[in-house]
Amino acid sequence: MGSLPEARGSCRRRHRRCGGAGAWLLLMLASAVAAQQTAEQGARADQAAAPEQGSTAASEVRDTARGKARGGGSAANATVERGRYLFHAALCGVCHTAKGGKPLAGGRAIESPFGTFYTSNITPDPDYGIGGWSDEDFVRALSEGVSPSGTSYYPAFPYTSFTKLTREDKLALKAYLDTVEPVAQPNRPHELAWFPAWRWPIGIWKALYFHPGTFQPDPARGDTWNRGAYLAEAATHCAECHSPRNVFGAVEQGARYSGADAGIEGGGTPNITPDKATGIGTWTRSMLAFYLEIGMDPSGDFAGGAMAHVIDEGTAKLTADDRAAIAEYILSLPPIAHQQED
Numbered sequence: 001m002g003s004l005p006e007a008r009g010s011c012r013r014r015h016r017r018c019g020g021a022g023a024w025l026l027l028m029l030a031s032a033v034a035a036q037q038t039a040e041q042g043a044r045a046d047q048a049a050a051p052e053q054g055s056t057a058a059s060e061v062r063d064t065a066r067g068k069a070r071g072g073g074s075a076a077n078a079t080v081e082r083g084r085y086l087f088h089a090a091l092c093g094v095c096h097t098a099k100g101g102k103p104l105a106g107g108r109a110i111e112s113p114f115g116t117f118y119t120s121n122i123t124p125d126p127d128y129g130i131g132g133w134s135d136e137d138f139v140r141a142l143s144e145g146v147s148p149s150g151t152s153y154y155p156a157f158p159y160t161s162f163t164k165l166t167r168e169d170k171l172a173l174k175a176y177l178d179t180v181e182p183v184a185q186p187n188r189p190h191e192l193a194w195f196p197a198w199r200w201p202i203g204i205w206k207a208l209y210f211h212p213g214t215f216q217p218d219p220a221r222g223d224t225w226n227r228g229a230y231l232a233e234a235a236t237h238c239a240e241c242h243s244p245r246n247v248f249g250a251v252e253q254g255a256r257y258s259g260a261d262a263g264i265e266g267g268g269t270p271n272i273t274p275d276k277a278t279g280i281g282t283w284t285r286s287m288l289a290f291y292l293e294i295g296m297d298p299s300g301d302f303a304g305g306a307m308a309h310v311i312d313e314g315t316a317k318l319t320a321d322d323r324a325a326i327a328e329y330i331l332s333l334p335p336i337a338h339q340q341e342d
């Protein structure tokens, strides 16, 4: 680890915010959604008559869920539906489905400065997926970033946010994933440089930067604000992309939501705190809710790149009340002046 402080120093000199080398997780999120976009573009070009890959995957998953849920009671059904809703909000399907691959069988390549990560098979296949997992195994993976065999996951899997989901919601996600078509596809090993290829340093990273624990509602705020905070922080993980990161790839807590200068295709992410000059302080709640539904910003421009996928696969599928709640929460954040540099 000897060279790391030096790297941090040079990063400080070059960038006001150190977003460059540190934004590796952001890069991963971005390249996952970019890969999805490329896959969809390819699919559209190749077979104009076929529906786009994203929706095919989603509807297959939905149909399977419906089929299995039919047999159970209505309480079980409601849990599966709740899980399906969270699954979209949290973009699980975007990361866990490879280009042209079977839904949730994993294998999507996530490029980073440390090498390439491949997402895991999270279908209920007993050999290659998570079919053999107990409820506790699943809750622990999301809550603590730990596998059933006790090894730590890379934070490329955003358990840093998912830890905040309630236990009930984690179990609902599991109930939903249990209804998905099992796929016997082995996980592809990550292709990482020598240092990050060891899993033990993740333990150090977690000790420094990972704060396990479920979301705690703020009793001083209303139900809508708390619902919005819960969704944004625990499920839709807005801050994972919209925050600067240090050289170790950890979100700079004091600058959450103030945007990242580099990371997504070199372009960074905008400041979404309600700062009037550099953030979205001139947006009303309904403008933000509309953006999260349709993708059009107040000046009439449409969301591009990673955000288009967050909207299409995630926030557009939420209820209007939930989008309004997220908007209320985001616009209540402390304004931070930070102009995103391209």
Ligand code: HEC
Pocket: 028, 029, 032, 086, 087, 090, 091, 092, 093, 095, 096, 110, 117, 118, 119, 120, 121, 122, 129, 130, 141, 147, 152, 153, 154, 155, 156, 157, 158, 162, 173
């Ligand atoms: C930004 C991309 C991304 C998103 C979004 C994401 N994951 Fe993952 N997930 C990963 C990566 C990468 C791994 C592999 C981590 C590792 O090998 O250390 C992973 C691993 C997992 C594992 C462990 C599988 C195993 O075989 O050990 C589970 C379970 C999982 N994810 C479930 C989910 C669920 C549920 C969601 C939605 C709530 C989700 N993931 C959303 C990237 C993502």
Ligand code: HEC
Pocket: 029, 030, 033, 232, 236, 237, 238, 239, 240, 241, 242, 264, 268, 269, 270, 271, 272, 279, 280, 288, 291, 297, 302, 303, 304, 305, 306, 307, 308, 310, 315, 326, 330
């Ligand atoms: C996978 C990364 C990612 C996630 C997760 C994400 N965003 Fe974004 N967001 C982006 C990118 C990239 C842009 C820039 C889009 C563009 O260039 O059109 C963006 C743009 C925006 C904008 C437009 C700001 C402006 O000034 O034009 C808003 C508002 C926004 N996001 C809000 C959110 C909210 C709220 C969430 C959580 C519900 C969220 N984002 C989650 C990557 C992300």
